[in-house]
Amino acid sequence: MAAYVANLKTLGALFALLSVLLLFCDCHDQFDHDVFNPPGKQKVSFGAAKPNRYLLYDVNIGEGFNLRRDVHMRLANLAKSLNKVEPWILVLPPWSYLYHWQTEDLENEQFRIPWSLFFDVPSLSKHVPVMEFVDFLAATGSKNVIEQIYYLQHYKEGWEDGRFEEKIDARECIERQRYEADEEGKWRGWFFGYHEDVYALRFECLSVQGHARIMEPILLRNTTASSVLIARAENLLHDIYGERDYWEARRSMVFSKNLRDIGDKFRAEFLNSTDDIDGTHFEDDWTKMVRKDRSAVGGPYIGVHLRRKDYLRAHKEHVPTLKHAAKQIKQLLKKYKLEKVFVASDDVAGVDKLRTKFLKNYQVYNFVPSKEVLNKYMDGGVAIVDQWICAHARYFIGTHLSTFSFRIQEEREILGFPTKTTFNRLCKEEEGKDCERPSKWTIVY
Ligand SMILES: Nc1nc2c(ncn2[C@@H]2O[C@H](COP(=O)(O)OP(=O)(O)OP(=O)(O)O)[C@@H](O)[C@H]2O)c(=O)[nH]1
Ligand SMILES: [Mg+2]
Known part of the structure; x- marks a missing residue:
């Protein structure tokens, strides 16, 4: 991981440069492939029968509904980008115990709410393949296992010289995270209100400063886990805010x-x-x-x-x-x-x-x-x-x-x-x- 992360620093810088270039030139088509995987190489690495991988994410517990919708867009575009290389399905995190949702005396508790109650899921899938969490559990059998968690956090030292530099590193966990290993080594914690049933196999903290696509090389090359949960995904920024991908993700979020x-x-x-x-x-x-x-x-x-x-x-x-x-x-x-x-x-x-x-x-x-x-x-x-x-x-x-x-x-x-x-x-x-x-x-x- 360490060597790999060192590489990422260079890649991060490259990414920042590319983001800037993309902002100033009308060159989307030129960059329409994964810049870290030239098309020729992709063909060798991944055959047509590559099985689906699952991208899960969660957002800081205190965040409201509408910021969460924004984070969905960032992750949807990450998943879209991953899908240019191999099949990934974005798993929609159930809505559980949002801070502002305080009406009491309802017939049901406001937790484990599927996206289909609020959004038109077929419309979401027109942008990127998506799946409800319960369907993910069903699709992966009765094991209820998420293979890998990446818990995103800031850098302990903050921004050096106040400069924003795009980077990501495996680091010791800074804050108390919401996951802990039990005596069998299973990572237990918050899984959208399904914590009694679900656990993860591996857990790592990553310090990050960057756009959502900074996760791409990690997901494609650093882990072979078939399911990866990015926790505290709000730490990832929009790749390009307000451009066509942003709006396609947004338009797909039909109520x-x-x-x-x-x-x-x-x-x-x-x-x-x-x-x-x-x-x-x-x-x-x-x-x-x-x-x-x-x-x-x-x-x-x-x-x-x-x-x-x-x-x-x-x-x-x-x-x-x-x-x-x-x-x-x-x-x-x-x-x-x-x-x-x-x-x-x-x-x-x-x-x-x-x-x-x-x-x-x-x-x-x-x-x-x-x-x-x-x-x-x-x-x-x-x-x-x-x-x-x-x-x-x-x-x-x-x-x-x-x-x-x-x-x-x-x-x-x-x-x-x-x-x-x-x-x-x-x-x-x-x-x-x-x-x-x-x-x-x-x-x-
Ligand atoms: N029904 C209803 N609920 C509202 C209204 N305004 C706020 N809320 C509730 O309060 C929550 C507001 O939290 P967010 O969705 O995070 O939006 P925000 O707090 O305005 O924006 P941030 O400060 O960026 O988090 C909403 O999700 C609703 O649950 C309103 O006009 N009508
Ligand atoms: Mg709010």
Whole structure:
């Protein structure tokens, strides 16, 4: 491993250089093969009958739903890249005990939730082969074994000279990890809520600074394990943020039909919003959905994402009071000659206050799930319905730095809205003229 890692340092530097080159030239095709495996060599190494390998990943326990969605994209593009060399299936980590999902008294606990509840898995597979975790367990027999865990961590010494250098090294584990070897040498720990049944054969910590593809040589050459779990995968960066691969991964993350239907029903029933009139028709096959003309009009309502709860503390310099948020919403309602506002929020009491106090001359809506819907789709499903409805509004305004808002902006890019109706955020009164607009991460096909 040590010698191999030394090599990686050189490879890492090469990678950083290549990333920069890719940013500045239109040369995707030139690099469309694995740069460490010239095509000729690949043909010798891997025959056609190479068995599937499985790439699993997990994210730091405290991270929320929408950052996790972002990490999926990074790993999906890593898996896509690996698939140019040999068959890899990306295993979708079940959703278990997310910090924000705190609704109690549901029929089921919010754990071991498969991706199919929230996303259309066949759509995900159009980007890269994917599989639910339970199907992975079934596919690998009754053994419930993951062969290798790589636990990603930072470098103990931090960035040398404050310079970002791409590198990866096998290192002693720094923090207490979530896995420990039992007396039989089986690695036990957190496996998405399946910890009683599942264990790993090998475990290593890797210090890493780099893009997701820095894992590629390790997965292809350093280990022959048929299943590899990358733990703390959020430490890997997007290979190239905001470019075509990014957007293909993002477009493949289609919400499940049932949740889209619930959102559409709400739009039709309360917001006079239907795809035909709003120009937001959604294709069954996302690969055919190309909306370069940005002709989406959206329903006759302002969509607001009002992130409060922990943001009132964590981002207190950017989160407005309800009163000041209402003032901004009112200006938009007047400007766009609208009467209705849909508010998605983690603070239901706050929305009620907008309705009964600060915006009482307007129609304020929020999505309140039926007991049946809440039991079936839980907090994650409700959040998706909220995002879907905001994504279809004539004009959207979100909360500064919230990944929940970012995902709505992306959804609107997919639907083909003009950018000025999408990249907006609520300002805190004190920010005044310093309240800068969110970056415009526009779609690339
Ligand atoms: N239903 C609903 N839930 C929300 C809303 N805003 C936040 N939440 C909940 O709170 C969570 C927010 O966490 P993240 O998904 O990590 O997004 P974020 O905290 O805004 O962004 P980061 O600071 O980057 O983590 C969501 O996943 C939801 O569970 C909302 O408007 N509606
Ligand atoms: Mg969060």
